[in-house]
Amino acid sequence: xxxxLTNILGYTTLIALLAAIxxxxxxxxxxxxxxxxxxxxxELEATIDTVSVIRIGQGGDDKVTLLSGDTGWTVQERNGxxxxxxxxxxxxxxxxxxxxxxxxxxxxDRMDRIGLDESALDVRLLAAAETPLATVKIGTRKEGATGxxxxxxxxxxxxxxxxxxDIPELSENPAWWxxxxxYAIDPDRVASLDFGRYTLVRADTPGDMILSEIAQGETxxxxxxxxxxxxxxxxxxxxxxxxxxxxxxxxxxxxxxxTFDGLDIDFAIYQLEESFWxxxxxxxxxxxxxxxxxxxxxVSDAAVDAETVAQEFPGAPQDGAAEAAELTADTAGWxxxxxxxxxxxxxxxxxxxxxxxxxxQN
Numbered sequence: 001x002x003x004x005l006t007n008i009l010g011y012t013t014l015i016a017l018l019a020a021i022x023x024x025x026x027x028x029x030x031x032x033x034x035x036x037x038x039x040x041x042x043e044l045e046a047t048i049d050t051v052s053v054i055r056i057g058q059g060g061d062d063k064v065t066l067l068s069g070d071t072g073w074t075v076q077e078r079n080g081x082x083x084x085x086x087x088x089x090x091x092x093x094x095x096x097x098x099x100x101x102x103x104x105x106x107x108x109d110r111m112d113r114i115g116l117d118e119s120a121l122d123v124r125l126l127a128a129a130e131t132p133l134a135t136v137k138i139g140t141r142k143e144g145a146t147g148x149x150x151x152x153x154x155x156x157x158x159x160x161x162x163x164x165x166d167i168p169e170l171s172e173n174p175a176w177w178x179x180x181x182x183y184a185i186d187p188d189r190v191a192s193l194d195f196g197r198y199t200l201v202r203a204d205t206p207g208d209m210i211l212s213e214i215a216q217g218e219t220x221x222x223x224x225x226x227x228x229x230x231x232x233x234x235x236x237x238x239x240x241x242x243x244x245x246x247x248x249x250x251x252x253x254x255x256x257x258x259t260f261d262g263l264d265i266d267f268a269i270y271q272l273e274e275s276f277w278x279x280x281x282x283x284x285x286x287x288x289x290x291x292x293x294x295x296x297x298x299v300s301d302a303a304v305d306a307e308t309v310a311q312e313f314p315g316a317p318q319d320g321a322a323e324a325a326e327l328t329a330d331t332a333g334w335x336x337x338x339x340x341x342x343x344x345x346x347x348x349x350x351x352x353x354x355x356x357x358x359x360x361q362n
Contacts, residue, residue, distance in 0.1 A: 106160035115139030186315030240337035284324035
């Protein structure tokens with residue numbers, strides 16, 4: 001066999017071997033990229049603890065900026081409102097653990113089929129001074145054979161797209177990232193909810209409310225529906241926030257929550273465009289503790305100590321003034337977007353808490 005023929009066969013074998021590697025493992029051997037079963041971002045092993053900024057963009061524009069600070073993660077597009085720590089943890093852990101499962105198309109004309117076109121989310125992890133640590137395009141999620149979802153992704157240094165594991169649900173909407181829980185207080189502390197047009201007061205059954213001032217011939221409803229406003233206002237969960245201290249429109253309604261132990265919360269509901277937004281204004285009146293007969297008999301002076309409060313008002317904090325101050329600090333200057341369902345509950349008419357009159361029988 002001639003030397004020339006030997007060289008030709010050698011080159012042919014090498015090309016075939018490289019092609020086989022590319023087909024089997026989805027790798028372009030001329031690029032520094034991972035293969036099947038390898039971590040999507042092996043470099044995060046050493047840098048994940050230095051991430052201080054997460055940027056999520058779409059179509060070339062940044063949509064969400066999450067910033068790490070002394071008090072935790074915040075959403076820049078929502079004036080520094082607290083970000084949901086569970087969602088931040090999920091994205092960091094997901095990118096850290098993500099593993100390449102299956103190589104996919106390298107055809108740019110087919111990227112739209114797997115969500116890696118202009119609709120893809122561009123995710124960047126950065127350290128201090130905007131130092132890039134990880135960058136990836138995230139496309140469509142796909143249910144895997146094991147029931148766990150896989151996600152189409154594309155790294156700029158890769159020659160093709162990949163299906164990878166562990167990528168959590170993400171969104172380019174800043175509202176999706178905020179902490180949805182504003183506050184929670186024990187419902188059993190609440191004495192009344194005054195809606196202006198009517199008042200709901202504590203019923204005999206713990207946790208239930210009932211309409212006050214029933215007219216002759218009326219029957220007040222009882223049960224879950226009557227207590228729904230209590231549920232909404234003692235465990236406030238919202239869809240979005242905006243920094244706005246004094247809306248230029250009048251509120252559509254106001255609500256006053258009064259507790260047995262001195263905490264009061266005034267609410268105002270505003271309609272801005274197609275949504276309803278809630279303003280929260282807490283206050284504290286220690287005189288309410290002293291006015292309670294059982295408490296007045298239990299102490300010898302005007303001061304009500306923490307032990308007495310705990311005994312007479314289960315669920316109340318030891319320091320009501322501190323609780324009100326903390327609530328005020330957390331809610332001052334913010335408007336909270338109500339879910340459509342919660343808005344319906346808080347905007348009900350008095351008639352919805354009265355049993356319909358039975359039809360007269362001939």
